[in-house]
Amino acid sequence: MTTKTAKGYDFVAVPDIRTVDKKELTRFERIPTEILPTSQLASLTVAREIAELIKSKAAKGEKCVLGLATGSTPTQVYNQLVRMHKEEGLSFKNVITFNLDEYFPMQPNELQSYVRFMKEYLFDHVDIDMANVNIPDGTVAKEDVYEYCRNYEAKIDSVGGIDLQLLGIGRTGHIGFNEPGSSITSPTRMITLDHITRVDAASDFFAQENVPRHAITMGVGTIMKAKKIILMAWGEGKAKVIARTIEGEVSEQVPATYLQRHSNTQFYLDISASAELTRVKTPWLVGEVTWDDYLSKKAIIWLCQKMEKPVLKLTDRDYAEHGMSDLVTEHGPAYQINIRLFNELQHTITGWPGGKPNADDTHRPERAMPATKRAIIFSPHPDDDVISMGGTFIRLVDQGHEVHVAYQTSGNIAVFDDDVIRFADFFRDLRKEFNYSNPQETDLYKGVKEALKKKKPGEVDTPEVMKIKALIRRSEAKAGARYVGIPDEQMHFLDMPFYETGKVRKKPIGEDDIKLIMDLLDKVKPHQIYAAGDLSDPHGTHRVCLDAILQAVDRMKGEKWMDDCRVWLYRGAWQEWEIENIDMAVPISPDELMRKRKAIFKHQSQKDAAVFPGNDAREFWQRAEDRNHDTARIYDLLGLAEYEAIEAFRRYYF
Known part of the structure; x- marks a missing residue:
């Protein structure tokens, strides 16, 4: 389960280490270190x-x-x-x-x-x-x-x-x-x-x-x-x-x-x-721990990867030699522990992310009914939907679910100035070609070119330039979603106000942002909400967008339709879920992976070189595919079925 905090959530669990000896707890650490639940609390402590x-x-x-x-x-x-x-x-x-x-x-x-x-x-x-x-x-x-x-x-x-x-x-x-x-x-x-x-x-x-x-x-x-x-x-x-x-x-x-x-x-x-x-990642190496289900799962997966052995081949000796003998003592023998984890991991895998109709869903991540579900995929930027969960998006549509996509921000700052000039020039030539005449509009190209010529690096764009950049991203998002197979009326462009500053630095999340989410949820009344839990986005947009969704969900959880709604968090653009944090693993076939890649390619302004590539030199489609391949590889190493690629999700409990 996701650990909730006063300000939302965190995806790292602090283990319960049964020691009162601070020196033992921090014996691998060479600098005094205080870990606090949130950056807000830590900042207040420092202040x-x-x-x-x-x-x-x-x-x-x-x-x-x-x-x-x-x-x-x-x-x-x-x-x-x-x-x-x-x-x-x-x-x-x-x-x-x-x-x-x-x-x-x-x-x-x-x-x-x-x-x-x-x-x-x-x-x-x-x-x-x-x-x-x-x-x-x-x-x-x-x-x-x-x-x-x-x-x-x-x-x-x-x-x-x-x-x-x-x-x-x-x-x-x-x-x-x-x-x-x-x-x-x-x-x-x-x-x-x-x-x-x-x-x-x-x-x-x-x-x-x-x-x-x-x-x-x-x-x-x-x-x-x-x-x-x-x-x-x-x-x-x-x-x-x-x-x-x-x-x-x-x-x-x-x-x-x-x-x-x-x-x-x-x-x-x-x-x-x-x-x-060490005290967070592998706490059993610093002292006795409380072996709850989550920590046991995390430790065994770590052991498998360290020894490069499938779950079912781990022995009592393997556990003992890696500081985990207490786990065997409390929950063993090793083979029984291995069987339990193997079954748990196997139950995360499903080819039916919207639930398999007329099937026993006792051990499936998603329920069978209703057979046709309404789903909303929230995409912080106009391309996160296909980059991070494009394969699952395709699977949901192919399996007949009513899928909506909500693009939370315009993404307008992530468009190169050259693209603006190109599209303004195209617009001018288009008007000439079809003999349209409007003097103000035919000056658009000239005005945009002049504004960009005068602009200094990092300076805010003119309203006209910002609008063109937003329209470029919007047209690409539509192309990607149409390629996947959903109609225009199921694409929603929220243009959340916090983002629309024209700068990398954004405004704090406000009531208007949250209300946009709530209004859409109330309109669609989804059975599934997919949201980006990929918090390594260097500008923090993903974090703010997720916070707005979770606040909206929290306020609306008394609604009757919310009793039959689940929230699934995806990653992929900047990082991937650790195996112990995966609640639903959706295998992606080679053909689906190629369809996902083509959907990503519809976002031409982000292709080859993005304005904000972050600290990863690979293109977004390469990052996504590599992470999907890596997840499948780890499942294979653990002794599960071998797949081409896997997209992973974690359930958020509200």
């Missing part, structure tokens, strides 16, 4: 610590020197500090700040500037003296950068050093912009950005070629001088680098590992970011 430090320093008549970070990780901390200032009287008059880094070159008023970021999230909303704010200057002449960096270090030293340094962590393990290869004694300096860092930053700059190649950053040595360091990390995408940082050897290839040598460092993680730590 409170900062607030207490500010107040304690003020009470002594001292300045509080903070080292600050940018990016998505600390934004909730800054939101809480602003709230504390406005609601609790927290004053920043005694605060001096030094930011970690800035792109170079960079004007302070640019959209991607960290000066602008800090003003928008913190400085413009509190009573800090701007003379006490220090952010690396991206406008310094290149020949003066060395001297500027020396002065930045000297200024930190002149106020007594940094009392508390906030950090996030990059995918390469960088802290600040200290890329792999940085020395533990490195000072504030200009650096050349790693290729991976520039790829990860591409979405903020609307294309990798727009990302600066250099940055000014505090050095690792500068960071290590701070009296206390707090590093925060949220989400599944940070789990692997966090585990490497906390449990791995110190290495210049992962600069964050240097923090193991700092005497007062604290990590704060949400549950998802902790997923690869």
Whole structure:
């Protein structure tokens, strides 16, 4: 079952480890680490610590020197500090700040500037003296950068050093912009950005070629001088680098590992970011655990993969040699445990995602009745439906179910400017070809071309350009859905307001967003809801879209039709469900996989090269197919039937 939290859900279960010995629990960890249920709670905890430090320093008549970070990780901390200032009287008059880094070159008023970021999230909303704010200057002449960096270090030293340094962590393990290869004694300096860092930053700059190649950053040595360091990390995408940082050897290839040598460092993680730590991933290796059904399933699947043995071939000795002898003692012998898990896994597999009519559905993931179901596939972007569950989409339609697709956002920021000019030119030529005459419309091409020529990287498009981009995505979505086989009237374009900013940064989810979902649910009254649980989307759109759906479902669960409705969560564009989290596995034949690929190809603006490819160099259809093949391969390794590909779903219980 999905673990629900105060703010929605999380897909990583925190195991019950029967030990009161903190040292035993964290014996693989080399940095003190706190795991909290949500990033919101973790951010509040960090904000409170900062607030207490500010107040304690003020009470002594001292300045509080903070080292600050940018990016998505600390934004909730800054939101809480602003709230504390406005609601609790927290004053920043005694605060001096030094930011970690800035792109170079960079004007302070640019959209991607960290000066602008800090003003928008913190400085413009509190009573800090701007003379006490220090952010690396991206406008310094290149020949003066060395001297500027020396002065930045000297200024930190002149106020007594940094009392508390906030950090996030990059995918390469960088802290600040200290890329792999940085020395533990490195000072504030200009650096050349790693290729991976520039790829990860591409979405903020609307294309990798727009990302600066250099940055000014505090050095690792500068960071290590701070009296206390707090590093925060949220989400599944940070789990692997966090585990490497906390449990791995110190290495210049992962600069964050240097923090193991700092005497007062604290990590704060949400549950998802902790997923690869030993105490979360394989807790039986750190102490006695409560062997509930979920943990047993997870452990046995891990053992099969580690030993490359099918479930039914595991022995008592295999369990004992891998810290799982208690499982055999409590629930064994091994063969009985293996049989139970084998049957459970087998029961997740179905070729009838809408339920098999006139069949015994006792052990099937979906019920047999009604034989013909109404289903809504919610697609955060206009292509997530076919990318992530295209095979199941095809199967549902082929098996006669009434399938609706709800495209939650326009996806308009993910269209290249060149495509806009191409379509505007096509529109102009079309009008000429058929002798249509409307002077305003024939100027569209000229206006669009001029607007895009003047536009700077990351600048918001004109309303006309945004509309054309939205129409491009909409026409592609229609083409994909028509190819699968549903009529136009079963395609719903919600254009949720939170998304329509023209920027990567979106508005918070609002009542209008949730009402759009509720109205559609009330209209269709589905027996099945499919929603994206793929939360590694780098812009957070999937997370916001899912949150809106779950809030709508929660509000409507008293409706009579909801008694016969199930919610299924899919992944695929950015990651896939772990086998222990799969409640329904839909095998996809080679022919269906090819049909799925062709449906994805209908999204031509995302083909070959997408505006926001994320940190995966493969095209979306390749990612999806590889993940579908991998899921099938693991089922095969576990001793189940061998399939070409499998799409996986997890049930959400409301």
